[in-house]
Amino acid sequence: MAHTHSHSGQDSNRKRLAAAFAVTTVFMFAEVIGGWMSGSLALLADAGHMLTDAAALLMALLAVQFARRKPNARHTFGLLRLTTLAAFVNAIALLVITALIVWEAIRRFYQPQPVTGGLMLGIAIAGLFANLLSFWLLHHGSEEKNLNVRAAALHVMGDLLGSVGAIVAAVIIMLTGWMPIDPILSLLVSLLVLRSAWALLRESLHELLEGAPSSVDTNKLARDLTLNIAEVRNVHHVHLWQVGEKPVLTLHVQVIPPYDHDALLQRIHHYLHQHYQIAHATVQMEYQPCAGHDCDLGLSSPSAAEHHHHHGEHAHPH
Template sequence: MTHAHIDSRNRLIIAFLLTAGFMFVEVAGGLISGSLALLADAGHMLTDAASLFLALIALRYSERKPDARRTFGYHRTTTLAAFLNALSLFVIVAFIVVEACKRLWHPAPVLSGTMLVVATIGLVVNVVAFAILHGGDRHNLNMRGAALHVMGDLLGSLAAIIAALVIMLTGWTPIDPILSVVVSGLILRSAWVLLRQAAHILMEGAPEHLVAEEVRLAIVERVPQALDVHHVHIWALSPERILMTLHVKTTELASNGKTLKAINDVLRERFGVDHATIQLEQDYCTDSEPPLESQSDLAHDHRH
């Protein structure tokens, strides 16, 4: 287990305990005060606790070694967890919006004092949990998904505090569901970004900072033996683990060992890729039709 994995695991465990523990406090506070903002945030914290637990399981599962059925290992489990966490945020937002509409049509009394106390404690808990997760591996989508859930809780607590203060000063209870919808919109935007990034990886998309044409040009310019680069495919098992395959046409006198080392050096130093499958070719690409001259030679050899 790497240091980064241990650090991420410990951060997730602490955030999970904080979130799950305070969720029960917020449910009680929401029921006593009658605040939709608190109850909505408590429901959000329930799903957050589940999402943090899912992130923990995914992190643990990703550490399993490759086997005959999963030759690349289980690195994708963290990306899959991030994808599911992003989807769950859409469900949460839909629930909060529906409940907010109901509350706007049928206003209910709110105990602003109780609501303010519970929301303030919740804000402190969520700030601590978010700081713990945000200080972890920011390139790990699994950690980002978990942090996004906690950030939603943080904003929900802040909205509940503002709503409680407004109700205490003016008695205007519609501020409670209105702020719930505003916070939901902010969460939805971040959830969409996370969902799109996770889906891009699951669909074998190339990382944004890697362009096939730039890879081709870099190899041709920096490796004298390389005449042409084609069939470049780039994808990622996770944001931290990028893979690549490519074909390289070389000069006739090129040494395969030295050429492969030079190409791998370019990929590692220029693009940060340390796992590439490279096919060297000195005649024609084996994935394409051979030139007419070669076809004639093959036919002649076949006849004899």
């Protein structure tokens, strides 16, 4: 499978993610309460940003957890897709939160609200330290660069900026009493949240719609197989999608009848694994040209199936 992590690496990932999630969640609630008590919208916006971090950390945690669970007859890929679904729901929730904060910020330009600068400053500084602690937890001793851990660390990085924004707003309010700085900075933090949410929405929707991973060009993959394996004449019916972090591929290959059928199949699998990091591929080998008019379109029709002269092979070398 695509998950060739050592168990100790996975456990340390899980512990670091769980600790960072706990820290972020606690301070998210602290910022919500502090924002409400001090009347600061910038703190509430930063809490919204911390929610993106908490959700990213939770999804990373779930991904590590679900990767350990064995697939069964009902869920043949296990529950890896759940994290993608969680990301999608999270992205929509963030867009709603951002819209509410922007609406409130615009309202406050017309009706400035008093903000308690001292309380706001205290909470914002505590939030900054919470983010630094989360960032350290995610980077400390990470021998294995897990994609989810990296994504979570990037979220926390962005959140550091939100906390700095809240500190700046608090200091300006304490020194000058100029209240509009609070909604101004809440709008800036909202832009950070919007960016994260939009990227998350786009990626999760792409995966839910069975889109091919952006790292693999399927046309290039088909050309590479034809060019690099002498017996391969034609590659068609290429379907590539992603479940969790695992790419899954099915394809038809028209080949010159080989001396050793299984050895050729192994070579194709080895090539896909080595050059495209695809460990889960189903290769159907055919000796005759594919007769269906839809062979290059990647669509299957009954007429095409009737004309196939094939030797179907399903192998998953791990």
